[in-house]
Amino acid sequence: MSSTLLHRSFVAVTLLACLGCPVQAQDAAPEEAAPAAPQPAAKPRPRKPPAPKPAPVPATPATPVAAPAGVWPTGASSVSETYGSWTVSCTREDSKTECTLLQAQGTNGRRQFAVEIRSPSEGRAQGLILMPLGFSIEPGVSFKLDEAVLGKGAPFLSCTIEGCLVPVSLPTLATDAMKTAQNLTVSGMKPDAKEPATITVPLTGFAPALARAVALSS
Numbered sequence: 001m002s003s004t005l006l007h008r009s010f011v012a013v014t015l016l017a018c019l020g021c022p023v024q025a026q027d028a029a030p031e032e033a034a035p036a037a038p039q040p041a042a043k044p045r046p047r048k049p050p051a052p053k054p055a056p057v058p059a060t061p062a063t064p065v066a067a068p069a070g071v072w073p074t075g076a077s078s079v080s081e082t083y084g085s086w087t088v089s090c091t092r093e094d095s096k097t098e099c100t101l102l103q104a105q106g107t108n109g110r111r112q113f114a115v116e117i118r119s120p121s122e123g124r125a126q127g128l129i130l131m132p133l134g135f136s137i138e139p140g141v142s143f144k145l146d147e148a149v150l151g152k153g154a155p156f157l158s159c160t161i162e163g164c165l166v167p168v169s170l171p172t173l174a175t176d177a178m179k180t181a182q183n184l185t186v187s188g189m190k191p192d193a194k195e196p197a198t199i200t201v202p203l204t205g206f207a208p209a210l211a212r213a214v215a216l217s218s
Contacts (some may be wrong), residue, residue, distance in 0.1 A: 015217060072216065084205020090216045099213035103201060113199055119213040125175050135156040135188040141166055145181040150174060179207035
């Protein structure tokens with residue numbers, strides 16, 4: 001047998017033998033990966049609004065502290081203060097202090113009437129009243145607090161070119177009444193007059209003036 005026939009017989013036998021062989025499946029071509037679906041963009045978290053800044057608290061102005069009523073200004077040897085219609089005038093030398101309450105009236109810069117009362121001592125306040133010239137000396141003067149008669153009046157002491165002096169001595173009862181009254185009326189007679197002439201002394205500020213004089217005198 002020729003070599004050609006032997007070769008054909010070998011191929012045929014090989015093919016017959018392989019007819020019963022299991023066929024191996026070929027690997028499938030890998031499918032192209034589907035593009036991933038785009039992820040929705042993350043929503044930004046809402047930002048919390050900044051906490052409101054507390055409103056600035058206005059600074060509370062310091063309350064001025066009033067000096068005690070009886071304290072003298074540093075280094076002062078005299079004090080003059082006005083309270084309503086009254087002036088408190090105090091002087092001190094060493095340990096001695098004197099305070100007076102003063103009210104003056106006049107025109108064109110000329111004093112025609114004045115009343116001066118010292119701070120009370122031993123239950124009484126001593127003082128002087130300067131009356132204008134032209135009043136009768138003998139009757140003296142009389143006083144009223146508003147409509148109420150105050151005391152029994154007072155005599156004239158002496159006269160100068162400025163006027164006539166009337167000394168007064170007021171008990172605590174009188175000065176206490178003057179603190180709440182509106183006016184002190186000083187009356188005197190003039191020659192040939194049928195009605196007394198009166199001078200009105202406003203008592204506005206008398207109470208604090210007296211209190212200040214007492215405090216500085218103590």
